[in-house]
Amino acid sequence: MSKYAFFVGCTIPYRVPFIETSLRKTLPIFDVELVDLPFACCPDPGGVQAFDSVAWHTLGARNLCLAEEEGLDILTACSGCFESLKIINTHLKNDPDLKSKVNEHLKDVDREFKGTIKINHFAEFLYTEIGIDKIAQKVTNPLSGIKIASHNGCHFLKPTDIMQVDNPELPQKLDHLLEALGAETVPYLNKLACCGAGTRTTDMDAALKIAHEKIVGAELANADALVTVCPTCYVSYDIGQRLMTKHFEKTTLPVFFYAELLGLAIGLDFSAGFKMHTIKVQEVLDKLTA
Amino acid sequence: MTLTTELKEEFKDLYDKVKLCYQCGTCAGGCPVFKQYSSFNPRRVMEKLLAGDISAEIFDEQQIWYCTGCYTCSTRCPQGIDICHVINDMKNIAVKIKNAPPGIITEMTAILETGITAAKSTSALRKRDKLELPEIPPPDMTEIQKLMEVTGVIAKLNALKEDAK
Numbered sequence: 001m002s003k004y005a006f007f008v009g010c011t012i013p014y015r016v017p018f019i020e021t022s023l024r025k026t027l028p029i030f031d032v033e034l035v036d037l038p039f040a041c042c043p044d045p046g047g048v049q050a051f052d053s054v055a056w057h058t059l060g061a062r063n064l065c066l067a068e069e070e071g072l073d074i075l076t077a078c079s080g081c082f083e084s085l086k087i088i089n090t091h092l093k094n095d096p097d098l099k100s101k102v103n104e105h106l107k108d109v110d111r112e113f114k115g116t117i118k119i120n121h122f123a124e125f126l127y128t129e130i131g132i133d134k135i136a137q138k139v140t141n142p143l144s145g146i147k148i149a150s151h152n153g154c155h156f157l158k159p160t161d162i163m164q165v166d167n168p169e170l171p172q173k174l175d176h177l178l179e180a181l182g183a184e185t186v187p188y189l190n191k192l193a194c195c196g197a198g199t200r201t202t203d204m205d206a207a208l209k210i211a212h213e214k215i216v217g218a219e220l221a222n223a224d225a226l227v228t229v230c231p232t233c234y235v236s237y238d239i240g241q242r243l244m245t246k247h248f249e250k251t252t253l254p255v256f257f258y259a260e261l262l263g264l265a266i267g268l269d270f271s272a273g274f275k276m277h278t279i280k281v282q283e284v285l286d287k288l289t290a
Numbered sequence: 291m292t293l294t295t296e297l298k299e300e301f302k303d304l305y306d307k308v309k310l311c312y313q314c315g316t317c318a319g320g321c322p323v324f325k326q327y328s329s330f331n332p333r334r335v336m337e338k339l340l341a342g343d344i345s346a347e348i349f350d351e352q353q354i355w356y357c358t359g360c361y362t363c364s365t366r367c368p369q370g371i372d373i374c375h376v377i378n379d380m381k382n383i384a385v386k387i388k389n390a391p392p393g394i395i396t397e398m399t400a401i402l403e404t405g406i407t408a409a410k411s412t413s414a415l416r417k418r419d420k421l422e423l424p425e426i427p428p429p430d431m432t433e434i435q436k437l438m439e440v441t442g443v444i445a446k447l448n449a450l451k452e453d454a455k
């Protein structure tokens with residue numbers, strides 16, 4: 001078993017906890033042990049960074065310190081947390097002035113950023129550390145017969161120079177991860193489009209219009225489902241589709257988080273969590289067992 | 291609008307970051323917000339910075355706060371300008387001149403009070419129970435509040451709340 005500090009974030013545990021279930025149940029199967037630490041908000045790469053950049057770095061550094069003190073690398077499944085923690089970790093490692101400014105503040109809470117750990121996103125981790133072959137070997141119930149539109153989202157990939165996960169203009173790793181489960185991935189219009197969540201706090205209607213473009217693209221490609229690797233993108237599209245009816249005709253495209261499909265393919269029962277989705281997923285499940 | 295010397299310095303930094311912009315519009319072409327809400331146009335924001343237009347209008351809630359922070363523009367700018375980051379710097383200035391949307395105040399207040407942004411609502415806790423999920427260890431709030439105090443967040447938050455009255 002390799003141990004990681006599990007950075008669960010704010011959105012997963014209190015808005016979409018069934019995503020947390022999918023992670024806590026699948027990762028141990030790949031010999032990953034998740035350790036919970038008293039982390040606070042990552043903090044939010046949109047709101048807190050926009051409010052005050054130094055405060056954002058400082059609050060984020062406190063989270064990094066908790067993992068450093070335990071000697072553990074961080075594993076997160078939220079692309080927003082991934083972005084914040086990875087940018088802050090990289091900036092502080094490379095900018096001595098910023099590091100000393102932040103450490104000056106951290107002294108007040110008896111902590112010090114040292115720069116000894118690595119930040120992982122679970123999807124990138126599965127691809128790089130576990131590997132497609134190992135994942136495919138564990139599959140007992142291949143997801144054959146369904147077409148999937150994969151949504152990478154923004155912060156899993158960008159800013160590219162820091163995230164270094166995949167090509168932001170032609171991402172392929174997530175498709176490979178889905179294909180390893182036996183699913184078919186489809187090219188679709190607006191595949192690179194943002195979910196719009198960053199605009200939610202300013203203007204919900206504009207955010208919904210941005211998210212709607214993705215649903216249109218996936219439906220045009222006859223996708224059976226949309227798959228995300230970020231809980232915030234998940235919320236934009238799953239709960240979002242219900243809110244979109246204010247502006248657009250009703251759509252019912254099922255949305256999954258990657259780890260849910262991984263669990264299904266390796267034979268886990270996530271039925272309690274599937275009932276908590278806003279858009280019903282039964283049709284997809286039926287297709288899989290047909 | 292009058293700017294303090296400190297803010298003028300920050301403006302100078304912003305100008306230096308965008309001075310290579312040749313107004314091609316690639317940033318606007320790929321911007322998900324501009325596509326749906328044409329009043330916000332990142333090329334125009336760059337134009338104003340280049341022109342040294344420091345009127346309050348460019349810090350307006352109807353402008354920069356619409357940027358969703360997706361980095362599409364920064365990925366594509368042929369001049370290598372990190373537009374997304376520049377706009378974030380502008381939001382930092384906007385907070386200083388008390389021009390921030392109410393959603394930001396709510397979010398910062400939530401972090402100050404609970405350390406996280408999502409509410410631990412009864413329905414969320416019920417779902418966690420049903421899914422047999424463990425309790426998440428809560429952060430030490432004296433630490434969070436201390437850091438928010440020493441980095442000046444609390445003072446800025448109070449100023450914004452005072453202004454909103």
Ligand code: SF4
Pocket residue numbers: 310311312313314315316317318332333336366367368369370371373
């Ligand atoms: S893409 Fe770059 S050079 Fe072109 S208008 Fe935008 S900031 Fe200027």
Ligand code: SF4
Pocket residue numbers: 317320321322323324332356357358359360361362363364373374377
């Ligand atoms: S980062 Fe902001 S300005 Fe740039 S493309 Fe995204 S929403 Fe538009």
